[in-house]
Amino acid sequence: MISVVFPPPPVYYRMDPSAISHTYKVNRSTLFDTLHMPGHSYHSLLPESLLSIYYIEGKIPPQQRFPADSFLGDWEEDGFSFLFFRCPAPELVEDIVRINPGLRLLDTYEMTYEQWQGGRIEPIHIGPYLLTPPWIEATPEPDTRSIILDPGVVFGNGAHPTTRDCLEAIDLVCTGKKVHSMLDLGTGTGILALAAVKSGCKKALAVDFNYLAARTARTNVHLNDMEGNIMVIQGRAEDFTAFPSDLLVANIHYEVMKDLVRTPGFLRQKWFLLSGLLRSEARKIISFLASQPVILVKQWNKDGIWTTILGITRNE
Numbered sequence: 001m002i003s004v005v006f007p008p009p010p011v012y013y014r015m016d017p018s019a020i021s022h023t024y025k026v027n028r029s030t031l032f033d034t035l036h037m038p039g040h041s042y043h044s045l046l047p048e049s050l051l052s053i054y055y056i057e058g059k060i061p062p063q064q065r066f067p068a069d070s071f072l073g074d075w076e077e078d079g080f081s082f083l084f085f086r087c088p089a090p091e092l093v094e095d096i097v098r099i100n101p102g103l104r105l106l107d108t109y110e111m112t113y114e115q116w117q118g119g120r121i122e123p124i125h126i127g128p129y130l131l132t133p134p135w136i137e138a139t140p141e142p143d144t145r146s147i148i149l150d151p152g153v154v155f156g157n158g159a160h161p162t163t164r165d166c167l168e169a170i171d172l173v174c175t176g177k178k179v180h181s182m183l184d185l186g187t188g189t190g191i192l193a194l195a196a197v198k199s200g201c202k203k204a205l206a207v208d209f210n211y212l213a214a215r216t217a218r219t220n221v222h223l224n225d226m227e228g229n230i231m232v233i234q235g236r237a238e239d240f241t242a243f244p245s246d247l248l249v250a251n252i253h254y255e256v257m258k259d260l261v262r263t264p265g266f267l268r269q270k271w272f273l274l275s276g277l278l279r280s281e282a283r284k285i286i287s288f289l290a291s292q293p294v295i296l297v298k299q300w301n302k303d304g305i306w307t308t309i310l311g312i313t314r315n316e
Contacts, residue, residue, distance in 0.1 A: 044134045044150050045072075045086075047114035047121050051153070054083040054093045058103040064096060072153060073212035080106075084153050116153065124158045126167045129195055131158045134223055145198040148223040151189045152216040158191060162251050162275040165300035165308035166192050169273050172298075173247055173310070174199035179271070181245040183207070185237035185260065186252030186276070190217030190230065196247065197229045204230045207240050241265030249273045251308075254281040261288060267313050275300075275308040282307035 045051075051072075060074050060081050072084035081103075083093060088110070097103045114121055123132045131149045132138040140146040151157040158164065170192060173179055180202045184193040187206035196204055206221075208214045214234040221230045233240075237256055241248065241263040248269040250260055254277055260266065261274070272294070277285060279301070286309065289296065293314040300308040 045113040045152065046135055047112065049113040050087065051109075051111055051113055051116055052085040052088045053109040053111075053116075054085075054089075054105060055107040055109070056081040056083065056093075056097065056103055057106055058100070060096065060103070061100060066092075073215065075153065075210065075212050077210070117151070117157065118159075121157075126158055126164050127171050129158075129167055129171075129198070131191070145195070147191070147194050147198060149189060149191055149194070149220055150216070150223060152212075152219070154189050154210075154213050154216040157189065161303050161306050162308055163191060165302070165306075166249060166251050166273060166275050167195050168300070169298070169308065169310045170195050170247075170249070171199060173271050173273070174201060179246040182247045182249065183240060183243065183245045183269070185240060185248065185250040186256065187217045187232065188213050188251070190220045190232065192249050192251065193217070193230050194220060194224055194226065196249070197226055201247070202229065205240065205243065205245075206230055206232045207235050207237055208232075209234065209236055238263050241269070244268040245270070247271045247273065249275075251275040254278070254285075257281075257285060258288075261285060261292075267293065269313060272311050272313070273308070274311075275306070277307045277309070278305060279307055282309065285309065 057080055059076055059079065070086045070089065072086060075082040093105060097105050121133050123130055123136060123138045128143065128145050130138060130140050130144045130146045132146060134148050134150050138146065149157065174196060177200050179196065179200065182193060182196045182201050182204040184204055184206040187193055187208045190206050193204040193206040206217050208217060211234055214232050218232040221227055221232060237250060237252060238260045241260060242265040248271070250257060257274060257277065274285060286296070289311065294311050295314060296309060296311045298310045
């Protein structure tokens with residue numbers, strides 16, 4: 001068992017895994033942002049909040065500055081960028097594209113936050129968990145594990161089948177109170193790490209390669225007063241399997257998953273929960289795991305499209 005030592009809130013980190021000792025002690029010089037900057041405070045998006053979204057070919061230079069009062073974040077994936085603002089910013093975006101020859105504005109969208117989320121944003125019950133947006137004051141029933149969840153513009157609001165399956169699996173594994181440490185790889189909003197801690201897990205390391213996802217997860221850790229239990233790091237998921245845990249959770253793309261299960265550290269985990277896999281992708285992962293010292297305990301495939309796999313290593 002490893003001990004996990006967390007620094008005081010409210011900080012999160014961008015770092016190489018080699019900078020972390022096996023107790024997860026972190027050099028505070030790696031700090032690169034805070035939830036509450038001087039002169040700024042956290043403000044959740046509301047259902048009626050207007051989003052201005054700019055779809056750009058290419059990656060925004062890391063030195064680019066944005067207005068703190070209106071800029072929500074930059075989602076980068078596969079060589080494209082999505083810039084999110086609270087209000088229209090056409091002149092700023094045009095200037096960014098003009099001074100960076102590798103960038104090209106492809107499209108612009110305006111919609112409410114509720115439209116971006118695909119419908120009404122309400123509290124969601126999933127098993128023993130109650131997921132509540134920060135602008136709604138819910139009264140949970142006894143024995144309900146209440147989680148405040150602000151998804152921002154990031155994946156992971158609890159509605160997706162893989163998230164629901166992972167929550168069911170986390171509840172199942174944590175029932176015996178033997179899960180004391182967790183790795184949440186591809187954390188998104190941080191929902192699975194939050195659920196694990198609510199279910200009795202003492203310490204969790206939540207990792208996402210996407211800066212905006214890491215920032216969103218860190219916000220949710222703060223909203224749930226879990227800074228002492230969950231550390232959020234921006235980094236590559238496959239770089240963090242070297243740290244043994246009682247439960248590794250990866251709800252992540254297949255291209256990352258296929259490398260993650262082949263890392264030497266994967267077999268150092270006790271339980272593992274793999275999700276975000278289409279049926280054909282899941283078959284490939286299961287085929288590889290058949291050659292490894294693991295036992296597959298349960299699979300979820302409720303909608304016939306997405307697969308979630310729960311297993312345990314034979315090292316346990």
